[in-house]
Amino acid sequence: MRVRGGVIHCRCSKCFCLPSKRRIKKRPRVLTLLSLPEDVLFHILKWLPAEDILAIRAVHPHLKYLVDNHASVWASASFREMWPSPDNLKLFERAAESGNFEAAVKLGIAYLYNEGLSISDEGRAEVNGLKASRFFSLTERLNVNAAPFIWLFIRPPWSVSGSCCKAVVFESLKAECQFQKVHKGSILYCLGKVLSLFEDEEKRKEALEMFEASSNQGCLNSSYLLWESSQRTAMSDPGRYLQSLRKLRDYATKGCWEAQISLAKACGNGNQLGLEAKSSHEVVLQLFQASHPVSKKSIFTVQKGMNDTMRYILIDWLVEVATMKDFTSLCLHMTVECVDRYLKLRVVPRAKLQLLGIACMVICTRFISKEILTIREAVWLTDNTYKYEDLVRMMGEIISALEGKIRIPTLVDYKEVLVNVVPTERRTLHLYSFICELSLLYTSLSVYSPAHLAAAALLLAKLMHRQAHPWTSQLWECTGFFYEDLIPCVLSLHKKCFHDDAPKDYRQVSLTAVKQRFEDKRYEGIGQEKVMGYGQLCKLLGVKQEDTEPSSSLNVAEIQTFLNSPSGKRTKRRRENSIQEDRGSFVTTPTAELSSQEETLLGNFLDWSLDYCSGYEGDQESEGEKEGDG
Template identity: 85%
Template sequence: VHSHLKYLVDNHASVWACASFQEIWPSPSNLQMFERAAERGNFEAAVKLGIAYLYNEGLSISEEGRAEVNGLKASHFFSLAERLNAAAAPFIWLFIRPPWSLSGSCCKAVVYESLKAECQLEKAQKGSILHCLAKVLSLFEDEEKRKESLEMLEESSKQGCLNSSYLLWESNRKAAMSDPGRYLQSLRKLRDYAAKGCWEAQIALAKACGNGNQLGLEAKSSSETVSQIFQASLPIRKQSIFTVQKGMNETMRYILIDWLVEVATMKDFSSLCLHMTVGCVDRYLKLRPVPRARLQLLGIACMVICTRFISKEILTIREAVWLTDNTYKYEDLVRMMGEIISALEGKIRMPTVVDYKEVLSNVTSLERRTLHLYSFICELSLLNTSLCVYSPARLAAAALLLAKILHRQAHPWTSQLAECTGFSLEDLLPCVLSLYQKCFHGDVPKDYRQVSLTAVKQRFEDERYEEIGKEKMMSYSQLCSLLGVKQEDPGPSPLHKNVVEIQTFLSSPCGKRTKRRREDSIQDDRGSFVTTPTAELSTQEESLLDNFLDWSLDTCSGYEGDQESEGEREGDVTGPSGILDVTVLYVDPTEHCCQDSSDEDNLGAGWAG
């Protein structure tokens, strides 16, 4: 190129900071370019370098001293990424959180110690790094580590980290409640954190106000505080997904979300984790095109990230690979995690319908079955992109109103609810009708094999939800009559159109491995859609495989000394060869011949015993 242009590119940091590394991964051939971009302020390059060094993915560092060398490199680039993205909540702790290996070298531990040393030496602001170190320590079952975690949060808070300030407030809340004056002061602090933009603080504030703790304010002012949080919620506009994703339609998204619900049910992940996962999937789909063959990879990678962010029980990378029936490799998932974090700019925790639902559940008292129905409607709303014209707050309010009407409660929308949300009954009617039409229409969408997609319904047919998924709902005409609106023909859902054009893009062994045994009819319904290696195992054999699941994929790349599963500690297992000697048969008369577990290309090493 012309020497002037070369000078501009080489010597202006803004060019490197704005360069896109989409679908490009660090490798020996481009490492110098990645490192140069990262050092000059490129967030995506820093994130991908940190992950690449942590998992030794794409850089091929020699085995000798790998964890120590890579750990120091990963620490440097994770620290850089955290400083470059000060606007988002600190996130690098997701990658180095426990469990750590108790024997051999552990790259996570090296990164932690390196970051800790950095905080002790540098005079620059390090609040977000201290927050990450504190989060890591708080997850250990060691009282000394937790005490050190609080000390780090204190220092991080002094340096202006809002997330650390909120976590300190959370840890001191119980003690503050014993003294009314101290508690009032505590709630005033909370109001300050909420005003500065901390989402968790805003939700905690709304719960406190809605529950009668009025921060020294009049009741009206307290309601206005909650209302402001609800009214600030904006529609997510998911329809733009299909502008970016040319080869994707609503049914394909429906199939993907339905499968994610099934995984969440099998692993007992919370509704918040599920809603966050779907939120990350949708935000990524609005930003970057994803080939059909990688949609499932995107979904499971988002779930891996979100479980790490909010849950003590994580979905490990090896288990996530297994859940896709080894359609993807360990390294594919590692790289997709880098793509997601980069595209979302480290912003994982965003407002969800569940957040507003928890506030409203505090504002009004609900019977248990109505509360379960409320949760059921909120999860059903995840499946339909057309509902995105409404904000999460409006959806949560309309779902509450619909749940109370379906259970024929008198005065379903009280003046207190109207004041706290800022939504009148008339404001919510269109959303209520849309929710009913999308969530309770008789003709459930089907995949290309004409298999009903009913994972949410199955999830709520469990006894813990009092089998609310089996409850027969009133008709649409009855609903319109109770609401006093003219019944209009809802018309066919676009999800039912052109189903024959949908090709399979999911493959999963999770279908029949839920911890809560489903009815045979439900299992058969889903069985033709997913591949289930454990489908023909006895209960005892299935339990054994549960305990050793991640070791069945131990030949995948990554650190053998840096296991993620909490069951993979020294002495817990002897190795894959000692797990279980069992032959697993795949029978699908429509597509596949009978296969046995010796076909390691399809099953992954370890299943053959």
């Protein structure tokens, strides 16, 4: 022992005169779910799947108390890939009453189509209709971010004989509006939309009355429809017409997309609302400059087993269906946008990609078309690979995932505005439409906004038809896009749409549904027109031609059979050296991975085209009910 600096130092290990320098290790504090603050717990619980919330509830009395006594937990709970059934019905109902949009949507659809709830046949339409009405009404009250949409489920056709669940829902909602004094504007809009689709003049008159009442309740969509119905009468009187257009400007300012499009068309074609030409151009300019690119590359981050070629095949097939059923270009663009938005949100097994595509088309045709794609016909178009109930459930998943927002700005909307701004020759207009639909097939083009694509597609169409002054000062003033701004997009469009080889299916057959769609007489056979070369286009644009790599041919082994043929003889898809043989019992499952042996066996039997199939004249049953209902 020695003293140093006034401190006694002892070298003896057995000496206890000084405190030991050895530190006592403290046990690390274990962070458990129960140790978290309640605010953090709520944040975690609110975004869990419903099944996980129930599992956590059973862990500890405190967690049980939080789950049972706070409605906000169920209001945000996820019901992804869950469907109402007798076992979980109370859970769905509790969540819906707590403000859960997804639960309310699925309950309304489940009761309407009697899917998953096994209601007995006796009085089914009456019982299910009243319950569906309750949850559809709740859905619209919760639907604050999108236009009213429940009408698309109860729209015609209705059952021509006997009771009809759709009719029961309609009458129940109508009775609710008579007694309820608040929150009925969107319901009245939906009821008016249903009545406006009937041929009966009395029903249409009643529809206008409902739109009027709905508009008075503050429903912007009803106000726009009333404006649209009075437009023809207003056009005969200049004073009334000017007042009508001022109303339109008011609706557009409040955020109604259809009103914004109509206003831009009116300003673009010279109806200037009493404004100077410069001010009119600014109205169109604001619409175009508000458009932003929405990249679709994240699709392949969410969908691990999907690639550009698989998406191309799916969209190509949807184009075939749209051609066979004569659906509009807007319907097709909306369908593709719904598919892409869903793919960015939720993982879809390869075996259900075709189901997703056809379900989106069913929804979009109901939303904008007079003629719809019925559920039974949609199932038939997939060679009955899916069942009626599969499609019903997928519709519920799509509506809930997209939060009811079906109608969004598309390339077609901006195209129609541009066509109103400058006169366009008929064949150039067909070529313009052709380019716009071809652009749907390529995700890489999503780096440009829809407005930018629409402007570039118009410029490309005019250049390909060698029109003088393809991009005028008027187009620049209305869109805000300089000629030089559009060149990269024009080159990308031409390269993708006309220069690169189209992908091939596993039999090395090119997938060219859009080209065949525009070979029809109504488009003056524009799909068969000889296309300007890439080098010629570069010379016209005054840019140096870049060396382009030849398109890599796809390996047959990489192409998986994942689509079934929509049957029918209403398209002109032609194949070289293809002979339709009896398919016998060989039917594939969409997106099913086949072994090399199975591909060899099936190679000569499978056909994805719309031709060579039995004639199907359409679904004659009540669309909203299964066989035997009503």
